[in-house]
Amino acid sequence: xxxxxxxxxxxxxxxxxxxxxxxxxxxxxxxxxxxxxxxxxxxxxxxxxxxxxxxxxxxxxxxxxxxxxxxxxxxxxxxxxxxxxxxxxxxxxxxxxxxxxxxxxxxxxxxxxxxxxxxxxxxxxxxxxxxxxxxxxxxxxxxxxxxxxxxxxxxxxxxxxx
Amino acid sequence: xxxxxxxxxxxxxxxxxxxxxxxxxxxxxxxxxxxxxxxxxxxxxxxxxxxxxxxxxxxxxxxxxxxxxxxxxxxxxxxxxxxxxxxxxxxxxxxxxxxxxxxxxxxxxxxxxxxxxxxxxxxxxxxxxxxxxxxxxxxxxxxxxxxxxxxxxxxxxxxxxxxxxxxxxxxxxxxxxxxxxxxxxxxxxxxxxxxxxxxxxxxxxxxxxxxxxxxxxxxxxxxxxxxxxxxxxxxxxxxxxxxxxxxxxxxxxxxxxxxxxxxxxxxxxxxxxxxxxxxxxxxxxxxxxxxxxxxxxxxxxxxxxxxxxxxxxxxxxxxxxxxxxxxxxxxxxxxxxxxxxxxxxxxxxxxxxxxxxxxxxxxxxxxxxxxxxxxxxxxxxxxxxxxxxxxxxxxxxxxxxxxxxxxxxxxxxxxxxxxxxxxxxxxxxxxxxxxxxxxxxxxxxxxxxxxxxxxxxxxxxxxxxxxxxxxxx
Numbered sequence: 001x002x003x004x005x006x007x008x009x010x011x012x013x014x015x016x017x018x019x020x021x022x023x024x025x026x027x028x029x030x031x032x033x034x035x036x037x038x039x040x041x042x043x044x045x046x047x048x049x050x051x052x053x054x055x056x057x058x059x060x061x062x063x064x065x066x067x068x069x070x071x072x073x074x075x076x077x078x079x080x081x082x083x084x085x086x087x088x089x090x091x092x093x094x095x096x097x098x099x100x101x102x103x104x105x106x107x108x109x110x111x112x113x114x115x116x117x118x119x120x121x122x123x124x125x126x127x128x129x130x131x132x133x134x135x136x137x138x139x140x141x142x143x144x145x146x147x148x149x150x151x152x153x154x155x156x157x158x159x160x161x162x
Numbered sequence: 163x164x165x166x167x168x169x170x171x172x173x174x175x176x177x178x179x180x181x182x183x184x185x186x187x188x189x190x191x192x193x194x195x196x197x198x199x200x201x202x203x204x205x206x207x208x209x210x211x212x213x214x215x216x217x218x219x220x221x222x223x224x225x226x227x228x229x230x231x232x233x234x235x236x237x238x239x240x241x242x243x244x245x246x247x248x249x250x251x252x253x254x255x256x257x258x259x260x261x262x263x264x265x266x267x268x269x270x271x272x273x274x275x276x277x278x279x280x281x282x283x284x285x286x287x288x289x290x291x292x293x294x295x296x297x298x299x300x301x302x303x304x305x306x307x308x309x310x311x312x313x314x315x316x317x318x319x320x321x322x323x324x325x326x327x328x329x330x331x332x333x334x335x336x337x338x339x340x341x342x343x344x345x346x347x348x349x350x351x352x353x354x355x356x357x358x359x360x361x362x363x364x365x366x367x368x369x370x371x372x373x374x375x376x377x378x379x380x381x382x383x384x385x386x387x388x389x390x391x392x393x394x395x396x397x398x399x400x401x402x403x404x405x406x407x408x409x410x411x412x413x414x415x416x417x418x419x420x421x422x423x424x425x426x427x428x429x430x431x432x433x434x435x436x437x438x439x440x441x442x443x444x445x446x447x448x449x450x451x452x453x454x455x456x457x458x459x460x461x462x463x464x465x466x467x468x469x470x471x472x473x474x475x476x477x478x479x480x481x482x483x484x485x486x487x488x489x490x491x492x493x494x495x496x497x498x499x500x501x502x503x504x505x506x507x508x509x510x511x512x513x514x515x516x517x518x519x520x521x522x523x524x525x526x527x528x529x530x531x532x533x534x535x536x537x538x539x540x541x542x543x544x545x546x547x548x549x550x551x552x553x554x555x556x557x558x559x560x561x562x563x564x565x566x567x568x569x570x571x572x573x574x575x576x577x578x579x580x581x582x583x584x585x586x587x588x589x590x591x592x593x594x595x596x597x598x599x600x601x602x603x604x605x606x607x608x609x610x611x612x613x614x615x616x617x618x619x620x621x622x623x624x625x626x627x628x629x630x631x632x633x634x635x
Contacts, residue, residue: 006214010496013210014521017528020199020258024251024535027192031250 068121068147068160071114076156077103085160089115092153093126106130106154114145121145121160130154186613189250190242196254197234204230204261207497211269214498214520220268229288230261233295244302245610249543252609255536256587256602259529260291260595263588265497266513269520273503283509283590290592294599301603308608312551315368322361323404325354330411342412355408355417356584356597359424359562360604366425367554369397370432374550378433395441401425402445406453413459416573416583420565422446427561431544432554460579467579479506483515483574487526494522509590511582515574530571533586537564540605547612556608559601 071090073081083090083100090099095109102111108128115122124142125132133152134143145151151158205227212220220226234257241248268284305311311318328334334345343353370377405422408414426442453460466477470484482505490500502508502516509516518526540560547553566583573580584594 006496006499009210009213010494010499013206013497014493014524014528016199016202016206017521017525020196020203020254021528021531021535023196023199024255024532027189027196027251028535028539031186031189031192 066162067119068162070161071100072159072161073100073102074150074157074159076154078156082161085114085116085121089113091126092158093128100158102153102156104154104156107156111153112151114151115142123151128153185615186247188246190238190246193241193250193253194238196251197238197257200254200258200261201227201231201234203258204265207262207265208268210497211265211272212498214496215269215272226264226288229292230257230264233292237295237298240299240302241606244306245606247613247615248606248610249539249613251535252539252602252606255532255539256599259532259587262517262529263513263585263590264288264291266502266517266520266588267509267590269498270503270509270516272498273501286592287590287595290595291599293592294596297596298599298603301600302607305604305607308552308555308604308611309549311364311555312368312371315365315372318361319365319369322358322365325358325361326404326408328354343414343417352593353591354593355414356593359417359420360559360597360600362421362424363428363555363558363562363601366428367551367558370428370554371551373397374432377429377438378435398425398429398438398442398445402449406449409449409453409460410457413457414582415453415460415463415579416569416581419569419581420562420583422449423565424558424561427565428554428558431557432550463579463581467576470576477580479512480574480576480580482506483508483512484576486515486519487575490519490522492523494518494520494525496520510584511570511589512574513588513590514571514585517588529588530567533563533567536560537567539609543605543609543612547608548616549611552608552611556605556612559605559608562601563598 069085071083071085073079078101081100087099091110091113092098092100092102092107093109093111094102094104094107098110100114108126108130110126111128112126112132113124115124121144122142123132123134123139123145125139131138133139134145134149145160147160147162149160205223208226209219209223212218212223234253237253237257241253264284264287267287271282271284328345329342331345343355344351345354401422405418408421409418412418422442422445426439426446429438429442430436450460454464462476465472466480470477470480486500486502486505489495494500497520500516500519502519505512505515514526514529517529521528537560540556540563544553544556544560547556563586566586569578569581570583570585572578573583584591586598587595
C-alpha cells in the first residue's frame, strides 16, 4: 500500500465524515420549523378567494353613508364581536361554516341568515329549533331590519351598526 | 402551539389563517438518504482500517457491511411503520456513530499489542448492537404512546434503585477496574446502572410532572434568586444521597455525577427556576469536596487531572491518550496508521482519544458535532412536544447523552477530572449500547408524538349537525 494511497484514504474518509455531518445539518435546516403543507394550500386558496372577493367589492357601488356596514353581537357568549356585512349573505349558527359562529347551546347549527335586497337588510330564520326574534316577536319569514334593531338568537343579541 | 390559532373566531381576516400552523413532514426519504451516508461512514471506516493495518480490504467487509445495513434498515422500516413522524436525523447519527465505533474497536482488535490476546471485541460489539436494535424495535412496536410510561413512575424509580444496588450484593456483584458496577449472572455480565438511567428519566419525569407546581411556586427570594422551601428539598436531597452512595460504595464517579446532574437539569427544566441550580450546585460542591476528602479513588483522579505528568502520577492512561491525540494533530494519522493500543482500555472509555489519534481534530470535531446534533434533536423534541411528561422525558434523555459525552470527553481531554463513563455508541460495552438504543427508541417515540399533526377536532363533529338543544320547561 503506497503512502499516497493512504493519504488519499485518510483525507477521503474525513471528507466522507464531514459530508455526513453537513448533510445531517442540512436536513435539520430544512426541517427547522416544519413545513407548511396542508394548511398552506388552504391558505393559498383563501388568499385567492379573498383577492377575488376584493375585486368584486371594488366593482360594487360604494355604500352610502348611513347604511349599516356590520353586525355586532351585543349580548351573549360572543358579545363584542363585529362581522362586516361586506361578505353578505351571512349565515348565523353553531356550525363551522357559519359566518357568525355563536357558542350558544340554544342556537342551531344553521340558525338564521342576514341578507340584503336592494338597500334593505333582512333576517330570515332557517328553521331553527328555538327561533329567531326581532324585537319581542318570533319571526316566521324574512323580516326587514334596520340600524339598531335587536335580533335575538338563543341567548345572543345581534344588531346592525354603521 | 397550534391550539391558540384554532379557537373559533368570526373576525378572522381573510387569508390570515391560523397562527403558527406548521405541519412537520415525515421526512422518511431524507432519513433513508442520511442512513445510506451513515453506512458509508461506518463501513468506509471498517474498510479504511483494513487497508491501513493490513494493506488490504478486510475479508469480511461484505459480511460486516451487510449485517450493519440489515440492522439499520430494520430500524428504519420499524420507524416507517410504527413512528412515521419521528425525527429523521436521530437514527442516521446513531448509525454513523455506532458504525464508526465498531470500526475503531476492530482496529484495536487488529493491533498486535496492548489488548487481551485472542479477543474479538468488534464481533461481540456487533452482537450487542444487534441486541440493541432488537430492543429499539421492541420499544417502538410495543410502546404506542409514551404517556403510558407515566403510570410506571414509582415502579421505574424503585426498579432503578434496585438495579443500582444490585452490584453491591455479594455473589453477583463484582469489582472491575476499581468500580463495583457490574453484576455477573452465569456467563452474562452487565452494568445495571445503564438500564437504571433510562428508568430514572421516566421516574423523574413522572414525579416532576405531578409536583412541579409545589417545587416551582413556593419559596422565598434571597439575593435575586428564588430559593425553594425547606420541605421541598426532600427529593433533591434523596437524589444527592443516592449519588453520594454510588460514589462511596461503588467508586463510580461518572455515574454519580451523571445521575445527580440529570436530576438537577430535569428539575430546572420543569420548574424554570434557577434557584434549584444554586441549591444543586452547592450540594454538588459539598458532595464533591466530601468525596475528595474521604475517598482515595477521587483524590487519585483529581491529582491525575491537575498533574498528569508528575513523577508518581496515577494517570498513565490519560498521558498516553494525550500523546496520542497530539500525534494525531489536525488530520490524524489515518485509520490503522496510529498506535491507539498503547493507551490502556483504548477501546472503551478512551475510544475518543483513539479516534483523535487516527482521525485528528477534524474527525473529533465531526464526532462531537454529531453528538451535539443528537442532543439538539432531543431538546427540539422536548420543545415541540405537546404534553409535559413527554417534554420532560425528551429533555431528560437528551441530557443523559449530553452529560455522558461531556463527562467522558471532558475527562479524556483533561478538562475535568477523569471519570469512567462510556462514550455513547462508540465505546465497546454491551449494556451501554443496548441501553442507548432503547433511549433512542424512546426519544423517537416522543418525537413521533410531538411532530405528528394534531388530530383535527372540528368544533362541531359531523353528527352534531342534527343534534339541537331544546329547552324543556
